[in-house]
Amino acid sequence: MKIFQAQTRTKLDLPCSMKMEFLPNPCARLEGLKRALVLVALAVMMFTVGAESRRKRHLDMIRYSAISCRAHSASLTDFGGVGDGITLNTMAFQAAINYLSQYEAQGGSQLFVPPGRWLTGSFNLTSHFTLYLQRDAVLLASQDESDWPLIDPLPSYGRGRDTEGGRYSSLVFGTNLTDVVITGDNGTIDGQGQLWWQKFRSGQLNYTRPYLIEIMHSDKVQISNLTLLNSPSWNVHPVYSSNVIVQGITILAPTNSPNTDGINPDSCTNTKIEDCYIVSGDDCVAVKSGWDEYGIAYGMPTKQLVIRRLTCISPTSAVIALGSEMSGGIEDVRAEDILAINSESGVRIKTAVGRGGYVKDIYVKGMTMRTMKWVFWMTGNYGSHPDNNYDPNALPLIQNINYRDMVAENVTMAARLEGISGDPFTGICISNVTIGLVQKPKKLQWNCTDIAGISSGVVPQPCDALPDQGPEKLPACKFPEESLSIAEVEVQVCSYKTTHW
Secondary structure, eight states: OHHHHHHHHHHHTSOGGGOOTTSOOHHHHHHHHHHHHHHHHHHHHHHHHHHHHHHSOEEEEEEEEESOOOSEEEEGGGGTOOOEEEEEOHHHHHHHHHHHGGGTTTTOEEEEEOSEEEEEOOEEOOSSEEEEEOTTEEEEEOOOGGGSOEEOOOTTTSSOSSSSSOEEOOSEEEESOEEEEEEESSEEEEOOTHHHHHHHHTTOOSSBOOOSEEEESOEEEEEESEEEEOOSSOSEEEESOEEEEEESOEEEOOTTSTTOOSBOOBSOEEEEEEEEEEEOSSOSEEEBOBOHHHHHHHOOOEEEEEEEEEEEEOTTSEEEEEOSSBTTOEEEEEEEEEEEEEEEEEEEEEOOTTOOSEEEEEEEEEEEEEEEEEEEEEESOOOOOSSTTOOTTOOOEEEEEEEEEEEEEEEEEEEEEEOBTTBOEEEEEEEEEEEEEOSSOOSOOEEEESEEEEEEEEESOOOTTSOBOOGGGGGGSOOOSSOOGGGGOOOEEEEEEEEEO
């Protein structure tokens, strides 16, 4: 019995340091069990940590250049946005912007649109605000007309461009704003315009088609680093605004799509358009300021406009058009480093009796053109009036138009310059321009009526209305040396931390 008890004590109670070699060692088995449990626990922890590390949030830093950085941020998904290309996100956009508007006076705000396909109707922006489209984020414009609110015609136009009466609000819209930025990492806005083009062509529109981006009555505007596709009509339309920058925009539309103008500064002061690539069914850049009696009455010109480093493809329209809606006036336009490919005309002035207004102090240099119908085109009989109430005595003033340092190849006709009888276009200066012609060019290369000016170093030789002043006059068509203030605006590098699993 005692032996049994001793054996029992040996098995259960002896310290491990007093183990007996001749008996099975229970402490060793206990230590082994403990070690096994520890190893299992470590394995479980390692597996759990590994799984968590695979699922943990990653921090990405988004950096972009803007006229202003923001203190507050949100993502569209915070407001119920769903980027599946099917769910309508108009309410999510507007809820997000309405919420963020409370920070206008507290450092401003930014709304980030993550990768996805975000179907939406028209929505309105707010001041001190940035809309940022991440790479692979696509705004898809709704094709349901009920998702596009109706707004009044522009007062300087008197009616819609497509029909009488009102017009649809643009997809991205803002009015009476200060400090607004629409930008991204080459995110996309797709207007899905085919349905609108069909309705326009078949006469089924009741109101004027929407634009992709329109900003009205605003100051300090930036639109940059985006791709715009298939707009129902005009793509970018700043109007009645000042200090506007349009930069790094790619605009693509079928070259037969109706009125898909690229960028149309309209009654704006201090505007810069640079580093843009545009393929369009209409003018790549169309400078405007109101239509006939309505534009004359509104009286707000477009002035102090810089256009540089622009590439344009527009087989049926102009690279840069001035008008035809120019009744409020257009002045001090400076364009340089322009590449035109397969376009109808390089620079075109469009106006008519009844327009009134003026186009003056226009400077274009450093333009390269490949495959053109015309290099220069001025039209004094463009027509197209909002109604029959225009004043036939309201004649436009066209003067001090300067073109220099240009090269063109594969051109059908050098110039078609048609002023208005009794109201000639004057002060035209063309110097250091070489135009290479197609194999079978027009016999008459310079068609000039009701215009006056000079030329120097132009090939082929211009018409008699532009007499050659000789090589000593090559610098005659001066380009202003002093910069406009908008050309010198500095941007900031802004950043935003985004998280994802």
